[in-house]
Structures are given as structure tokens and as C-alpha cells.
Amino acid sequence: MPRLIIAAAQYHAVAADIERNLNHHLRFIRQAAAQHVQLLIFPELSLTGYELNAASRLALTLDDPRLQPLADAAKQQQMTLVVGAPLNDGTELFIGALTFRPDGNRNAYTKQHLHGAEKEIFCPGNGGALLTVSQRRIALAICADTAHPEHVADAAIAGAEIYAAGVLVSQAGYSIDSSNLASYAQRHGVVTLMANHAGPTGGWVPAGRSAIWDETGQQVASVPDSSQGLLIAENRPSGWHGHYCRLS
Numbered sequence: 677m678p679r680l681i682i683a684a685a686q687y688h689a690v691a692a693d694i695e696r697n698l699n700h701h702l703r704f705i706r707q708a709a710a711q712h713v714q715l716l717i718f719p720e721l722s723l724t725g726y727e728l729n730a731a732s733r734l735a736l737t738l739d740d741p742r743l744q745p746l747a748d749a750a751k752q753q754q755m756t757l758v759v760g761a762p763l764n765d766g767t768e769l770f771i772g773a774l775t776f777r778p779d780g781n782r783n784a785y786t787k788q789h790l791h792g793a794e795k796e797i798f799c800p801g802n803g804g805a806l807l808t809v810s811q812r813r814i815a816l817a818i819c820a821d822t823a824h825p826e827h828v829a830d831a832a833i834a835g836a837e838i839y840a841a842g843v844l845v846s847q848a849g850y851s852i853d854s855s856n857l858a859s860y861a862q863r864h865g866v867v868t869l870m871a872n873h874a875g876p877t878g879g880w881v882p883a884g885r886s887a888i889w890d891e892t893g894q895q896v897a898s899v900p901d902s903s904q905g906l907l908i909a910e911n912r913p914s915g916w917h918g919h920y921c922r923l924s
Contacts, residue, residue, distance in 0.1 A: 677811060677812075677911070678810045678811055679810065679910065679911065679912075680714055680715070680809065680810040680812055680910070680911050681711065681712050681713050681714050681715075681908060681909070681910045682713065682714065682715040682716075682717070682809075682838065682840070682867075682869060682888070682908070682909050682910075683708050683711070683713040683715070683716050683717070683906045683907060683908045683909070684717050684840075684869050684870065684871035684872075684886040684887075684888065684906070684907040685701075685704045685708070685716055685717065685718045685719070685722075685871055685906060686719075686871065686872060686873070686874045686884055686886045686899050686902075686903070686904055686905055686906070686907060687700070687701075687704060687718055687719055687722055687871075687873065687874055687904060688700075688873065688874040688875035688877075688904055689719075689721070689722055689723070689724065689725035689726075689873065689875075689877050690725065691724075691725045691727055691877065691878075692724060692725060692727045692730045692734060693724075693725075694723055694724060694734065694736075694742060695742075697722065697723050697724065697725070698723065698742065698743075698745055698746070701718065701722065701723070701746065701757075701759060702745060702746075702749060703923070704716070704718075704906065704923065705746075705749045705753060705755065705757065706753075707906060707921065707923065707924060708753075708755065708906055708908075709753040709755060711906065711908055711921065713755060713906070713908060714754070714755055714756065714809055714810055715755070715756045715758075715807075715809045715814065715838075715840070716755055716756070716757050716758070716906075717758045717840045717841075717842055717869060717871040718757075718758060718759045718760055718842055718871060719760055719842045719843060719844060719871050719872055719873045719882075720760045720771065720787075720818050720819045720842045720843055720844045720873075721760040721761060721762065721771065721844070721877075721878075722759050722760040722761070722842065722873075723736070723759055723760060723761040724760075724761060724762060725877040725878055726844050726873075726877040726878030726879075726880060727877075727878050728793055728794065728797050728878060731762040731769065731797055731798070732762070732769060732797070734761075734762055735761075735762040735763060735764035735769055736761050736762065736763060736764065736772075736774075737763070737764055737765070737766070738763070738774060738782050738783075738784050739782070743774070743776075743782075746759060746774075746776045747776050747780065747782065749776070750776035750777055750778050750780075751778055751779075751780060753778075754778045755778065756775065756776070756777055756778065756807060756809050757775065757776040758773050758774070758775050758785075758816060758840065758842065759773070759774050759776075760772070760773055760774075760818070760842050761774055762798070763784055763786060768799040769797065769798050769799060770784075770786040770787065770798055770799055770801045771786065771787035771790070771794065771798050771801065771818055772784050772785065772786050772787070772801070773785040773786075773787075773804070773816050773818055773842055775804075775807060775816075783804060783805065783807075784804060785801070785803060785804030785816040785818070786801020786802055786803065786804065787800070787801045787818040787819070787820070787821060788800055788801050788802065788803050788821055788824075788827065789820045789821045789823065789824050789827070790820065791819065791820040794820075803816075804816060806831075806834060806835065806836055812837045812838055813834075813835050813836050813837050813838070814836065814837070814838040814839075814840055815828070815831030815832075815834070815836035815838070815839050815840070815866075816840055816841070816842075817831075817839060817840070817841040817842075818841065818842055818843070819841065819842070819843040819844055819845070821841065822841050822843070822853060822856055822857060822860075822870075823853070823856065825856075825860070828860045828864060828866070828868075829864065831864075831866070832864035832865070832866055836866055837866055837867065838866060838867045838868075838869065839857075839860065839861075839864075839866045839867070839868045839869070840868075840869040840871070841857070841868070841869065841870050841871070842871045843870055843871065843872050843873075844872070844873050844877065844878075844880055844882055845870070845872050845882060845883055846880055846881060846882055846883055847881070847883045849883075850883040850885060853870070854870065854885070854887060857870055857887070857889060858889045858893045858895065859893065861889040861890065861891060861892070861893045862891075862892055862893030863893075865891045866891060867888065867889065867890055867891055867896075867909075867916065868888070868889045869886075869887075869888045869889075869909075870886050870887050870888075871886050871907075872884055872885065872886045872899075874902050874903060874904045874905075875902065875904075882902065883902065884899055884901055884902025884903065885898055885899050885900070885901070885902070886898065886899045886907045887899070887907070888907060888909045888916070888918055890915060890916040896909045896916045896917065896918040897909055897917075897918025897919055897920060898920075899920050900920070903922055903923075904922065904923040905920055905921050905922040905923045906920070906921045906923070907919075907920050908920070908921065
């Protein structure tokens with residue numbers, strides 16, 4: 677099986693500033709490229725921050741020209757990028773995970789399980805198709821999706837080998853959410869990844885502590901705090917190995 681290097685971007689968004697956040701994403705992408713990352717996952721609503729009251733105004737379409745720098749970076753670095761944004765499909769508003777592929781294709785995953793005040797603003801999504809990177813099949817999730825065991829079970833039945841979630845998880849919720857992802861990895865034989873925010877956003881104080889678990893449920897690597905950086909994992913003949921690089 678070809679080598680695969682995946683990463684979670686533990687990232688601090690600027691509230692409601694898409695231009696600054698795009699530039700910040702590109703900084704992460706350049707550092708990930710130096711580490712030969714092939715799949716990079718950003719947290720929930722990373723392009724805007726968790727700014728629910730501004731979501732309608734900030735919403736993007738998948739073909740929004742402001743996203744072109746991400747498409748260019750995916751092609752230039754030969755990296756699959758997954759970023760978070762409010763998504764307007766022309767009729768409804770969703771919490772989206774937007775995927776940019778090295779071949780120029782763009783796709784959207786939409787959050788299926790909304791939480792709290794999200795239900796007043798967004799519509800429940802329909803999920804999305806599996807991604808394929810280096811012959812591995814990847815299922816996406818956004819935050820509260822991971823609280824529903826059937827979500828990862830359905831992904832595993834569909835053939836997913838990696839379950840990658842962009843999240844916003846606080847200290848209060850971290851223990852149960854991380855325990856769930858470790859349990860899912862063991863139960864379904866999939867690698868699980870959590871990419872969390874690094875700083876306050878939308879009135880929430882996230883825990884940071886992004887993490888990756890292997891197919892047995894053992895933690896491959898985690899971020900020890902709420903700093904900004906890349907949590908990177910690589911599959912080798914001896915199994916998955918990981919490390920954390922602070923943003924430089």
C-alpha cells in the first residue's frame with residue numbers, strides 16, 4: 677500500500693474575516709507541504725470562525741472565486757484540503773466541509789447532525805461521498821456528527837478506512853468526544869482524526885488537543901495543548917506513527 681501522510685490543522689480563526697483566514701490557511705498548507713502531507717483537515721467553520729449570527733452573510737458557494745487560492749494550493753502541493761465554511765447551495769444554508777483536490781475538483785460535505793443554536797440557522801446536510809487519497813478511502817464528519825455512532829458505522833460499511841472530523845470541542849466536551857473517536861476506531865477498524873480549534877471562537881473556548889487514533893483505537897499522536905500547529909501521522913509497515921509541529 678502506498679505511503680499516506682495525514683494531518684489535522686489545529687487552527688485559530690479570525691472572527692468573520694474570510695480574507696485573513698484564507699491567508700492563515702495557506703500558511704498551514706505551506707508548512708504541511710514541507711512535511712509531505714497528502715490530506716490536511718481543518719476544524720469546523722475554519723474559514724469564518726464559529727460565528728453563527730454572521731453565517732448567512734459569510735456563506736460561500738463551492739465555486740466562490742475567493743476560494744481559488746485553496747484550489748491552486750491543492751494542485752501546487754498535490755494535497756487534498758478539507759476546510760470548514762458556511763455553505764449556500766442557492767436555496768439553503770449548511771455547515772460545510774469543502775474539499776479541494778490536486779486534480780482541480782471541488783466537493784462539499786454538509787453536516788448532518790446540528791447542535792444547539794445551529795438548528796435555528798442551518799439546515800441538516802446530507803453528508804458527502806468518500807474521498808480517496810493514496811488508495812485509502814476517507815469519510816468526513818463535522819463535530820456533532822461524531823456524537824452519533826451510526827454516522828461512523830455507516831461510513832465503515834461504505835468502505836471508509838479513515839474517519840476525519842473537523843470539530844469545535846470545548847474542555848467540557850473533550851473527554852467524551854475523544855473517547856468516542858477512540859472507541860469508533862477500535863470497533864470499526866478505522867483510523868480516526870479530530871482537528872480542533874486552537875483559540876476562542878464564537879463565544880466558545882476550545883480545548884485544542886487534536887488527536888489521531890489508529891485502527892485498534894490506540895492514540896497515534898495528540899496535541900498537548902491549544903497551540904496552533906499540525907498534528908501529522910504517517911502509515912509505515914510497522915503501523916501509524918505521529919508527531920506534532922507547532923506553526924512556524
